[in-house]
Amino acid sequence: MRGVGKPGALTVRGLTKRFAGVTALAEVDLEVRAGEILAVVGPNGSGKTTLFNVISGFYRPTTGTVVFDGVPLTGKKPDRINQLGLARTFQQAMAFTTGTVRENLEIAQLAHTDDPGWRAELIALCGLTEVAETMCAGLPYGLQRKLGVALGLATRPRLMLLDEPAAGLSDTDADDLAALITSLPQQGVSVACIDHNLPFLLPIADRVVVLDAGRKIFDGAPEEARGSAAVVEAYLGESDA
Amino acid sequence: MRYGKSLVVLAVVTVLMLLLPAVGPSNRVLSLATLAAIYAIVTYGIALLFGTGGLLSIAHGGLWGIGAYTAALFAVRAGWSFLPVLVLSVVITAGAATLVALMSLRVRGHYFTIITFAVAEGIRALINAWTPVTAGTEGIVVVAPVRVFGFDIRSNADWYYIVVVSLAVVIALTRLVVVSRFGRRFAATRDNLDLAASVGIGVSRLRLLAFSLSGALAGLGGAYWAYSQTFVHGDQFGAAASIVFILCMLLGGARYTYGPLIGAVIVVFMPPLLALPPLLATAALGVVFILVILLTPGGLASLPERLGQLWRRWRGPDPRPPGAGAAGDGAAAAVPTGVAS
Numbered sequence A: 001m002r003g004v005g006k007p008g009a010l011t012v013r014g015l016t017k018r019f020a021g022v023t024a025l026a027e028v029d030l031e032v033r034a035g036e037i038l039a040v041v042g043p044n045g046s047g048k049t050t051l052f053n054v055i056s057g058f059y060r061p062t063t064g065t066v067v068f069d070g071v072p073l074t075g076k077k078p079d080r081i082n083q084l085g086l087a088r089t090f091q092q093a094m095a096f097t098t099g100t101v102r103e104n105l106e107i108a109q110l111a112h113t114d115d116p117g118w119r120a121e122l123i124a125l126c127g128l129t130e131v132a133e134t135m136c137a138g139l140p141y142g143l144q145r146k147l148g149v150a151l152g153l154a155t156r157p158r159l160m161l162l163d164e165p166a167a168g169l170s171d172t173d174a175d176d177l178a179a180l181i182t183s184l185p186q187q188g189v190s191v192a193c194i195d196h197n198l199p200f201l202l203p204i205a206d207r208v209v210v211l212d213a214g215r216k217i218f219d220g221a222p223e224e225a226r227g228s229a230a231v232v233e234a235y236l237g238e239s240d241a
Numbered sequence B: 001m002r003y004g005k006s007l008v009v010l011a012v013v014t015v016l017m018l019l020l021p022a023v024g025p026s027n028r029v030l031s032l033a034t035l036a037a038i039y040a041i042v043t044y045g046i047a048l049l050f051g052t053g054g055l056l057s058i059a060h061g062g063l064w065g066i067g068a069y070t071a072a073l074f075a076v077r078a079g080w081s082f083l084p085v086l087v088l089s090v091v092i093t094a095g096a097a098t099l100v101a102l103m104s105l106r107v108r109g110h111y112f113t114i115i116t117f118a119v120a121e122g123i124r125a126l127i128n129a130w131t132p133v134t135a136g137t138e139g140i141v142v143v144a145p146v147r148v149f150g151f152d153i154r155s156n157a158d159w160y161y162i163v164v165v166s167l168a169v170v171i172a173l174t175r176l177v178v179v180s181r182f183g184r185r186f187a188a189t190r191d192n193l194d195l196a197a198s199v200g201i202g203v204s205r206l207r208l209l210a211f212s213l214s215g216a217l218a219g220l221g222g223a224y225w226a227y228s229q230t231f232v233h234g235d236q237f238g239a240a241a242s243i244v245f246i247l248c249m250l251l252g253g254a255r256y257t258y259g260p261l262i263g264a265v266i267v268v269f270m271p272p273l274l275a276l277p278p279l280l281a282t283a284a285l286g287v288v289f290i291l292v293i294l295l296t297p298g299g300l301a302s303l304p305e306r307l308g309q310l311w312r313r314w315r316g317p318d319p320r321p322p323g324a325g326a327a328g329d330g331a332a333a334a335v336p337t338g339v340a341s
């Protein structure tokens, strides 16, 4: 029985992130509108993960601002940003290895209101019922990815950033995940999702942002993205490399 | 409820410890036992950081010196009475620990440990150099009348009782911290720092609080050291002392309720029991340490659990765990103090 909150909206302006020598993000402007599912795509190394790391406070931007529901996130720590209602998953599957799946969800709520009902619901929603009492250390990869999504959702976010959640999932599991993501806006969660698997991602997305070498080269409807010359070129460039 | 049960075990252990003076031990045994309890108090603080939070601090050998010198100075020079001195030592050392944490917790992993090493040696150097206040390398003789709740504290047994009761409180408190939401969050940061932060766990604040608390225990141990040894000197403190506490922790087991106590008893009693020349005694302790780390890496307190595992593997699958009937101190002591469910 989850009280449905209002989904969150994110505004990113002029975001630049430079590492020694590498400009991972260059002057990126983008929005995640309240209640939408935004797809973030682009070739490897185009800055997608860096974008999520900056938004969620793991990296400080070189310049630029991130505002979530009117609250500036720039300079805030990751835990503070999660407390404000923004959750993220990691490209590498992560779990608290010392506990079971159920205990992991408890840990995810330690800094939030403890909500056993929502945890039980999440275990079912994320397809984790059979492994609820299994230690996370030995979990198959696909289930670890689903757990990652569940951990983020356990914190009751209003915006969820998903970094390649379908990587390593079987087609059936990917379909289940797509259904789950599609249901999130009705539950009060806006979504930004990175994935390479375009047949998985584009059908569930309301809008697509394409990054290439740290720049936003496309921002629009999924069906237009397929036809965009710049997007096609970026992806062709990748297959050359 | 699980905590309640461990409190009952703790009460039994404490009563057993309090019976020691009654069996007529020599003064030497009694003062060694007091020393072991003091070491244990400091070691519980270090074990909270390491066992639960995965932080290895070498600062505590210096921090407990701050506690000891605060006690020495205020008891001898300022003539304060015992309980206010004790509180002040705890508060000042906790404050110093907070400053150390603010400096050292900005860096990750091994750098943290290296900075705490520098802190321990820095405190030792400061004590030795700050002659007008600390009397430098001469040290301070601590003789001050001590009264607690109307009783004069004079004999070795008196000190033993006070320190053991404090130790019991420390064990109850650290155990409570470990099983609390605070402790479970702290354990989550050890398990996976980034993931913990991503689900809203305030890593920096938790670590700061844990470090302050563990500094408070170093301060308490230091104050008892000053009173019971009646002499403080800069070289009693510093990284070498830290190594002794870390040895206590690793020997006994950082994640077990009675690990630090077991470790401290071994470290304090083994050398005199062996009656070897000092160098050989240290070597013997080293050998024991290596054996423990190789055979039961979780520390001696993990031994019952580990033997159980080996036994089960030997016997093959068996629904009834062996030794389930022997629910003595040992079995209860083997409850890991990590993430509680």
Ligand SMILES: Nc1ncnc2c1ncn2[C@@H]1O[C@H](COP(=O)(O)OP(=O)(O)O)[C@@H](O)[C@H]1O
Binding pocket: A019, A020, A022, A023, A024, A042, A043, A044, A045, A046, A047, A048, A049, A050, A051
């Ligand atoms: N912590 C880091 N330090 C240095 N360079 C980094 C770091 N993180 C990412 N980069 C660089 O930034 C660029 C973008 O990487 P990333 O955001 O991971 O791309 P994507 O997720 O789109 O594959 C790459 O060139 C990568 O090497």
Ligand SMILES: [Mg+2]
Binding pocket: A048, A049, A050, A091
């Ligand atoms: Mg990536």
